[in-house]
Each structure stands twice: as structure tokens, then as C-alpha cells.
Amino acid sequence: xxxxxxxxxxxxxxxxxxxxxxxxxxxxxxxxxxxxxxxxxxxxxxxxxxxxxxxxxxxxxxxxxxxxxxxxxxxxxxxxxxxxxxxxxxxxxxxxxxxxxxxxxxxxxxxxxxxxxxxxxxxxxxxxxxxxxxxxx
Amino acid sequence: xxxxxxxxxxxxxxxxxxxxxxxxxxxxxxxxxxxxxxxxxxxxxxxxxxxxxxxxxxxxxxxxxxxxxxxxxxxxxxxx
Numbered sequence: 001x002x003x004x005x006x007x008x009x010x011x012x013x014x015x016x017x018x019x020x021x022x023x024x025x026x027x028x029x030x031x032x033x034x035x036x037x038x039x040x041x042x043x044x045x046x047x048x049x050x051x052x053x054x055x056x057x058x059x060x061x062x063x064x065x066x067x068x069x070x071x072x073x074x075x076x077x078x079x080x081x082x083x084x085x086x087x088x089x090x091x092x093x094x095x096x097x098x099x100x101x102x103x104x105x106x107x108x109x110x111x112x113x114x115x116x117x118x119x120x121x122x123x124x125x126x127x128x129x130x131x132x133x134x135x136x137x
Numbered sequence: 138x139x140x141x142x143x144x145x146x147x148x149x150x151x152x153x154x155x156x157x158x159x160x161x162x163x164x165x166x167x168x169x170x171x172x173x174x175x176x177x178x179x180x181x182x183x184x185x186x187x188x189x190x191x192x193x194x195x196x197x198x199x200x201x202x203x204x205x206x207x208x209x210x211x212x213x214x215x216x217x
Binding site for chain 2: 070072
């Protein structure tokens with residue numbers, strides 16, 4: 001279900017990059033298109049699983065990173081809380097690094113995401129790469 | 138009124154798609170221009186050069202010249 005795709009677009013959707021079509025897990029254009037809200041809700045539910053295991057966390061994050069989008073702060077919050085349940089601080093910090101990387105040239109995204117995640121980061125005690133000084137080579 | 142304390146939400150979806158929609162037509166266009174330019178600056182002059190060379194080419198005359206120069210094994214120069 002969470003198939004690993006970067007940007008698989010069906011031939012007749014090639015140039016119809018509407019706001020609901022940021023991911024296409026299958027290359028067909030029939031069937032109901034998932035809205036952005038449904039997509040986000042599905043991923044929040046995925047990471048909110050109380051007994052999520054380490055594999056599912058990694059799998060989920062890797063799949064999510066494969067999409068043509070920067071995950072919404074609410075998805076990232078659920079993922080960070082999953083890291084907390086799994087006692088995985090390294091993955092939590094890596095998730096922040098991944099957000100910065102996914103933003104590419106759009107430098108305004110990462111500060112925004114940090115702003116939205118600040119309460120969660122403080123609550124869970126997660127430092128940012130910048131605070132650790134590991135954001136520079 | 139946007140406050141400098143709170144960042145506004147930027148676009149976070151479809152960023153690659155947007156980039157491709159802009160750059161791919163340019164890429165295809167440039168590739169096409171490169172192909173057309175190559176055709177008219179290289180292949181066509183080359184074809185013309187061959188055509189001009191062979192337009193008045195006398196193969197028997199050239200063969201005789203080579204024969205006399207002694208480069209063949211199958212025929213010897215005349216007079217030998």
C-alpha cells in the first residue's frame with residue numbers, strides 16, 4: 001500500500017499538477033483521487049499507532065520522503081512522537097534534516113516547519129541539527 | 138498584516154512538479170534546437186561535400202593512378 005515511488009505520473013495526468021495530485025501511488029487516473037487532507041490524515045494515523053515498531057517508522061519515513069512534497073508539520077509531529085515512543089532520538093533529528101533536504105532551494109520551508117514544531121520539539125526535548133552544530137559539514 | 142514573529146505557510150507540495158513543468162519544455166526545446174543546429178551545420182555540409190566530390194569523380198582515372206603507384210597486389214602497374 002505504501003509503495004515506494006518518487007514521482008509516478010500517469011500519461012494523461014502528465015501536466016495536470018493540481019494541488020491534490022502531488023502523489024500518485026498508481027499510474028491510473030480513474031478511481032477517486034485522495035485529497036491533501038486525506039493524505040495527511042492517513043499519514044498522521046500511520047505514525048500515531050501506539051505500538052509502531054522501528055521498522056514501520058523507518059519504512060514510513062522513507063516512503064514519505066519519496067513523495068513530491070515536504071510533509072506537513074502535523075505528520076512530522078506524529079512521526080517525532082513515534083520516535084519518542086521508540087526512544088529513537090537519532091531518527092527524530094534525522095527527520096528534521098530530511099525536511100531541510102526535501103525543501104531543496106525553497107529556503108523558507110524549513111524555518112516555517114521548525115516554527116510549527118517548536119512546541120513539540122520543546123516538549124519532547126529534541127534538539128535541532130543547528131542547535132547541535134551538525135548542520136554544517 | 139504579516140507579523141515578522143510568525144512565518145506564513147509556504148507552498149510545500151508539488152515543488153518538483155512545478156519545476157519540471159517549467160524546465161522540461163525548455164530542455165526539450167533546447168535539445169531540439171541543438172539537433173536542428175547540428176543537422177544544418179554538420180550533416181548537411183558533410184553530405185554536400187560528398188556529393189560535390191563524387192559529382193565529377195572518374196573512378197577509372199583514380200584506379201589507374203593508384204595502379205601506377207603500385208599500391209595494389211591484384212594488378213601490377215602497366216609496363217611490368
